[in-house]
Amino acid sequence: MVTGVLSYTGKYITKRLLAMNERVRTLTSHPDRENPFGQEIEFFPYNFDKPQKLRESLEGIETLFNTYWIRTPYANMTFEKAVANTKILVEAAQMAGVKKIVHISVTNANVKSELPYFRGKGEVERIIQESGLNYVILQPALIFGREDILINNIAWCLRNFPIFGQFGSGDYLVQPIYVDDLAEFAIQARDKEEDKVVNVAGPDTYTFDQLVHLIKSKVRSNSKILHPPPFIPLIFAKIISQFVQDVLLTKDEMKGLMENLLYAETGLKGETQFSTWLEENKEFLGIQYASELKRHYL
Numbered sequence: 001m002v003t004g005v006l007s008y009t010g011k012y013i014t015k016r017l018l019a020m021n022e023r024v025r026t027l028t029s030h031p032d033r034e035n036p037f038g039q040e041i042e043f044f045p046y047n048f049d050k051p052q053k054l055r056e057s058l059e060g061i062e063t064l065f066n067t068y069w070i071r072t073p074y075a076n077m078t079f080e081k082a083v084a085n086t087k088i089l090v091e092a093a094q095m096a097g098v099k100k101i102v103h104i105s106v107t108n109a110n111v112k113s114e115l116p117y118f119r120g121k122g123e124v125e126r127i128i129q130e131s132g133l134n135y136v137i138l139q140p141a142l143i144f145g146r147e148d149i150l151i152n153n154i155a156w157c158l159r160n161f162p163i164f165g166q167f168g169s170g171d172y173l174v175q176p177i178y179v180d181d182l183a184e185f186a187i188q189a190r191d192k193e194e195d196k197v198v199n200v201a202g203p204d205t206y207t208f209d210q211l212v213h214l215i216k217s218k219v220r221s222n223s224k225i226l227h228p229p230p231f232i233p234l235i236f237a238k239i240i241s242q243f244v245q246d247v248l249l250t251k252d253e254m255k256g257l258m259e260n261l262l263y264a265e266t267g268l269k270g271e272t273q274f275s276t277w278l279e280e281n282k283e284f285l286g287i288q289y290a291s292e293l294k295r296h297y298l
C-alpha cells in the first residue's frame with residue numbers, strides 16, 4: 001500500500017515498485033486525478049471515518065508506505081486531525097496484519113516543537129513507534145522534483161516579480177533531496193530488518209540565500225534579491241496568496257526555515273544534486289504557479 005500514488009512522493013515510490021513487478025494499492029482522496037499507471041493500481045479512499053473499511057483495504061498488505069500528511073491547515077482540516085487520521089490508519093494497518101510501515105516524516109520532527117507541523121510529525125512518529133509494527137521512519141528536509149510546490153513557487157516568484165525578499169539574512173540551512181532518491185531509500189527501508197528513524201537528505205547543503213540565488217541564475221531571473229526583516233516578505237506572501245488564491249508560505253513555515261529545521265547534520269545522502277536537476281528542469285520550473293489548495297482542498 002502506497003498512500004498518494006497520484007500525488008508526489010507516493011508516485012515515485014510506486015514507479016519503483018511497479019518496475020520491480022510488485023503489486024500496489026493506494027489510499028487517496030483524489031482517485032479521479034490523471035493516472036499514469038492505468039489498471040496497475042488498486043484505488044481505495046482514505047476512509048478515516050470508516051475504520052473497518054480502511055482495515056479491509058489494508059488486508060493482505062505487507063508494507064504500508066505512508067506519505068499522508070497536510071502541509072497547512074485549511075477549512076476544517078487541522079494538524080490535530082491529520083495526527084488523529086494517521087492514528088486511525090496505523091491501527092487499521094495493525095489490525096489488518098500489515099507487517100511494516102515505511103513512513104515519510106520530516107527532519108526535526110519533535111513532540112515538543114512549538115510549530116504544529118513539526119510537533120504533529122513528532123506525535124505521528126511516536127504513534128508508529130508504539131504501534132508494535134515494524135517500522136522505518138525517513139526524515140527528509142525539502143523534497144525537490146517536477147511535482148514539487150515550494151521550490152517551483154520560489155522560481156515562479158523570481159520569474160514574475162522585480163524583487164524577491166528573503167526572510168532576513170537567508171543564512172539558515174536547507175538540504176534538498178530529490179524525490180526519486182527518497183523513493184529509493186523508502187524501497188530499501190522496506191527490506192531492512194531493524195526499526196529505525198533516519199534523516200535523508202541530498203548530497204549538498206545550501207543556505208537558503210544560496211538556494212534562491214541558484215534558482216534565480218538557472219531560470220534567468222532579473223529579480224533583485226533583498227534581505228528585509230522577515231515580517232515584510234511575509235506580508236508580501238500574504239498578498240500574493242490572496243492573488244493566487246492559495247497559501248504561498250505560512251509564518252510557521254518561515255519560522256521552521258529560519259530555525260534550521262530543514263537541516264540535519266547526519267543521515268543518508270541521496271546522489272542527485274539539486275544544481276544538476278535545476279539545470280535539466282530550468283525551462284519548466286516556475287513557469288506555472290503550483291497551488292497547494294487546488295491540489296489538496298479545492
Ligand SMILES: NC(=O)c1ccc[n+]([C@@H]2O[C@H](COP(=O)([O-])OP(=O)(O)OC[C@H]3O[C@@H](n4cnc5c(N)ncnc54)[C@H](OP(=O)(O)O)[C@@H]3O)[C@@H](O)[C@H]2O)c1
Pocket residue numbers: 003004005006007008009010027028029030066067068069070071077104105106107140141142143144150295296297
Ligand atoms: N514536499 C516536501 O518538500 C516535504 C518536505 C519534508 C517532508 N515532507 C513529507 O513527505 C511526505 C510526502 O510529501 P508530499 O509533498 O509528497 O505529499 P503529497 O504527495 O502531496 O501528499 C501525501 C498524501 O497526503 C495526502 N494529503 C496531502 N495534503 C492533504 C490534505 N490537505 N488533506 C487530505 N489529504 C492530504 C495526499 O492525498 P491525495 O492522495 O488525495 O493527494 C497524499 O495521499 C509528507 O508526509 C510530507 O509531510 C514533504
